[in-house]
Amino acid sequence: MIAAFRAEWVPLLRPRFLLGTLGAVVACALLGTVLTFFSVGHRDFDGDPVTAAALSRPDGLLQGVQAVSILLGVVALSVVAASLAGDHSHGTLRNQLVARPHRARLLAGKLLALAAFVVLIVAAATAVSVGLSFLLAPTRGVSTAAWSSGAGLVELGTGFVNLCLGSLGYAAIGALAAILLRGPAAAIAVALAYALPVEMLIARIYRPARSWLPVQLMQEIATGGAADPMPYADALLRGVVYAGVMVLLALMVFRRRDMTA
Amino acid sequence: MTSGSATDPAHANHDPAHGTAASPTVMDGTAGLARADTAIWTRGLTKRYGARRAVDHLDLQVPRGALSGFVGPNGAGKSTTLRMLLGLIRPSAGHGHVLGEPITEPDRYLHRVGAMIEGPTFHPGLSGRRNLDQLAILRGIGGWQRALRQRRVEEVLGQVGLGERADDRFSTYSLGMKQRLGIAAALLPDPCLLILDEPTNGLDPAGIREIRALLGQLAGGGMTVFVSSHLLTEVEQICDHLVMINGGRMLFQGHVTDLLAAEDPRIVMIPEHDADARRLAGLLGDEGLRVEIDLRNGPPDASATRGRRPVVTAHAPEGLAAHLNRLAMRAGITLRSLRTHRPNLEETFLRVTGEIDGDLVRTAQAGQEPDGSVPPPVGAGLDPAHSRGGAT
Ligand SMILES: Nc1ncnc2c1ncn2[C@@H]1O[C@H](COP(=O)(O)OP(=O)(O)OP(=O)(O)O)[C@@H](O)[C@H]1O
Ligand SMILES: [Mg+2]
Numbered sequence: 001m002i003a004a005f006r007a008e009w010v011p012l013l014r015p016r017f018l019l020g021t022l023g024a025v026v027a028c029a030l031l032g033t034v035l036t037f038f039s040v041g042h043r044d045f046d047g048d049p050v051t052a053a054a055l056s057r058p059d060g061l062l063q064g065v066q067a068v069s070i071l072l073g074v075v076a077l078s079v080v081a082a083s084l085a086g087d088h089s090h091g092t093l094r095n096q097l098v099a100r101p102h103r104a105r106l107l108a109g110k111l112l113a114l115a116a117f118v119v120l121i122v123a124a125a126t127a128v129s130v131g132l133s134f135l136l137a138p139t140r141g142v143s144t145a146a147w148s149s150g151a152g153l154v155e156l157g158t159g160f161v162n163l164c165l166g167s168l169g170y171a172a173i174g175a176l177a178a179i180l181l182r183g184p185a186a187a188i189a190v191a192l193a194y195a196l197p198v199e200m201l202i203a204r205i206y207r208p209a210r211s212w213l214p215v216q217l218m219q220e221i222a223t224g225g226a227a228d229p230m231p232y233a234d235a236l237l238r239g240v241v242y243a244g245v246m247v248l249l250a251l252m253v254f255r256r257r258d259m260t261a
Numbered sequence: 262m263t264s265g266s267a268t269d270p271a272h273a274n275h276d277p278a279h280g281t282a283a284s285p286t287v288m289d290g291t292a293g294l295a296r297a298d299t300a301i302w303t304r305g306l307t308k309r310y311g312a313r314r315a316v317d318h319l320d321l322q323v324p325r326g327a328l329s330g331f332v333g334p335n336g337a338g339k340s341t342t343l344r345m346l347l348g349l350i351r352p353s354a355g356h357g358h359v360l361g362e363p364i365t366e367p368d369r370y371l372h373r374v375g376a377m378i379e380g381p382t383f384h385p386g387l388s389g390r391r392n393l394d395q396l397a398i399l400r401g402i403g404g405w406q407r408a409l410r411q412r413r414v415e416e417v418l419g420q421v422g423l424g425e426r427a428d429d430r431f432s433t434y435s436l437g438m439k440q441r442l443g444i445a446a447a448l449l450p451d452p453c454l455l456i457l458d459e460p461t462n463g464l465d466p467a468g469i470r471e472i473r474a475l476l477g478q479l480a481g482g483g484m485t486v487f488v489s490s491h492l493l494t495e496v497e498q499i500c501d502h503l504v505m506i507n508g509g510r511m512l513f514q515g516h517v518t519d520l521l522a523a524e525d526p527r528i529v530m531i532p533e534h535d536a537d538a539r540r541l542a543g544l545l546g547d548e549g550l551r552v553e554i555d556l557r558n559g560p561p562d563a564s565a566t567r568g569r570r571p572v573v574t575a576h577a578p579e580g581l582a583a584h585l586n587r588l589a590m591r592a593g594i595t596l597r598s599l600r601t602h603r604p605n606l607e608e609t610f611l612r613v614t615g616e617i618d619g620d621l622v623r624t625a626q627a628g629q630e631p632d633g634s635v636p637p638p639v640g641a642g643l644d645p646a647h648s649r650g651g652a653t
Contacts, residue, residue, distance in 0.1 A: 007396075091380075101348050258349070
């Protein structure tokens with residue numbers, strides 16, 4: 001598993017891919033942060049007023065990146081789906097399986113590496129957003145005092161962990177789609193189509209479904225349970241169960257399947 | 262006219278009853294091998310895709326240390342067989358052992374196996390070197406010592422002559438370069454058993470020669486090499502052991518020389534005067550030889566005068582050539598040309614794989630063969646009766 005983990009970094013760290021992915025998440029973070037600070041004095045998507053006072057609270061520092069947590073999730077899902085399904089479609093998987101025949105360990109190592117990569121890109125997005133928030137705060141009359149207080153640091157830590165967990169949830173959906181569909185384009189298209197329009201429609205038509213739909217739960221976790229009256233702990237538990245089941249399913253399919261690619 | 266050539270073992274014990282097209286035609290030159298002496302050993306190995314049997318009850322026995330060729334027409338089931346040996350796909354039935362370990366437990370033997378299946382497949386965005394590096398990490402080569410790993414990668418790159426372009430992206434490689442990288446990857450673990458699926462596909466003549474030399478050298482060093490190929494002249498040149506399949510079924514396995522030795526040797530004669538052909542045929546027939554007269558364009562070397570000349574073919578070993586010449590001379594027939602012919606692997610392959618069913622029928626009727634034009638020469642039908650000794 002350690003060998004599989006180490007080996008997976010070789011394609012993940014190739015410059016084009018790394019720069020492309022980092023570029024995408026940094027752009028998302030910039031967008032979210034700039035828009036969040038510029039919306040001070042206006043109303044947000046849900047119709048709630050955005051005020052300088054709210055942004056000055058200890059949890060205000062991560063508002064910018066949390067606003068685009070869905071985009072981070074999409075990037076995480078795409079990266080994982082592209083990597084895993086790419087192994088199938090390039091035919092590199094069969095070389096890897098000859099080198100590491102223990103399938104469950106191979107996939108587990110790959111998933112761990114991909115999870116670490118997701119944490120890395122979320123960290124990059126968070127760092128950019130935090131830096132920009134400090135730059136933009138004075139221009140919109142937002143106080144940064146609470147951000148760097150003890151409470152602020154705790155909020156930063158938990159907020160970051162939540163963002164990571166949410167993105168990893170998206171990544172699990174990408175992993176399952178990749179293992180089932182075996183082609184990057186199909187895997188990303190199907191996973192995104194499910195995650196965005198399908199779930200959103202269901203949640204809009206039947207609101208209680210929000211507390212049971214996996215992507216809605218990931219979203220809940222990523223934003224620290226801000227949007228819904230459902231307790232955060234419940235969302236976290238359900239989200240972890242969903243992600244666990246998806247990974248387990250992927251492992252089971254991967255172990256049994258004929259490698260004809 | 263029937264066969265009178267007692268030197269042909271295939272005719273000596275031919276049994277048409279075994280020649281039904283449906284029965285698996287297994288010829289096994291290594292039947293006496295114990296499982297421990299084989300690098301690859303399977304019994305009843307079968308893979309079904311729906312109703313189609315891609316591989317049908319294969320009993321493989323590739324001796325340790327052999328340089329074994331794996332041949333068969335497109336769709337014969339070669340790649341499917343190799344995938345099963347590598348644990349990539351599950352057999353529908355049957356079992357097998359590779360390097361003494363069951364194929365259901367690929368992690369027990371694959372660390373000693375290098376393989377390239379169905380062409381070189383690598384990450385297009387990574388250089389050849391990084392691709393190998395990834396596989397080397399996966400295989401745990403050099404442990405945590407990067408220098409050791411890189412040295413091994415460098416070695417195999419050198420072995421296949423890819424050193425100079427190793428840092429270019431895989432997607433920019435030519436077909437032959439990709440192929441070389443695939444072979445390099447297979448060599449990476451310094452395997453006991455090397456399994457290559459059409460490694461020379463796309464290589465230039467010099468490249469084919471290099472690979473031939475490399476495989477010979479590896480086999481000489483004790484490595485077992487099991488290589489599928491459509492280049493039969495190559496296989497004939499380098500392989501000492503051969504497995505031939507068609508439609509998922511075994512046609513022959515054993516020594517190449519045994520297969521060819523069983524083939525029907527012929528002496529081809531062209532009389533100076535066309536009118537003598539029939540008389541010559543009669544003469545040879547009286548000697549107890551199976552003879553055919555074929556009206557065809559004479560062999561290129563003999564045809565100063567163009568046109569169709571009768572060619573008299575006697576099914577007889579090379580050693581009889583002088584005797585036949587003398588016989589013709591005594592009867593006052595001058596031969597414009599006389600040459601001996603032993604089918605090579607390619608001819609044998611085409612006959613056996615392309616015409617196996619018809620051939621079996623035809624061999625059974627050999628007695629009634631009219632001595633008119635017979636376009637393709639009919640040789641020995643391959644069937645289970647033709648067991649090829651136990652020598653390895
Ligand atoms: N995944 C699959 N699903 C269905 N049929 C398959 C599959 N893989 C192989 N086959 C069938 O199995 C048979 C054997 O295929 P295989 O690739 O083993 O042939 P091959 O001997 O390697 O041929 P070639 O010389 O063209 O490489 C073919 O009829 C093929 O169509
Ligand atoms: Mg093939």
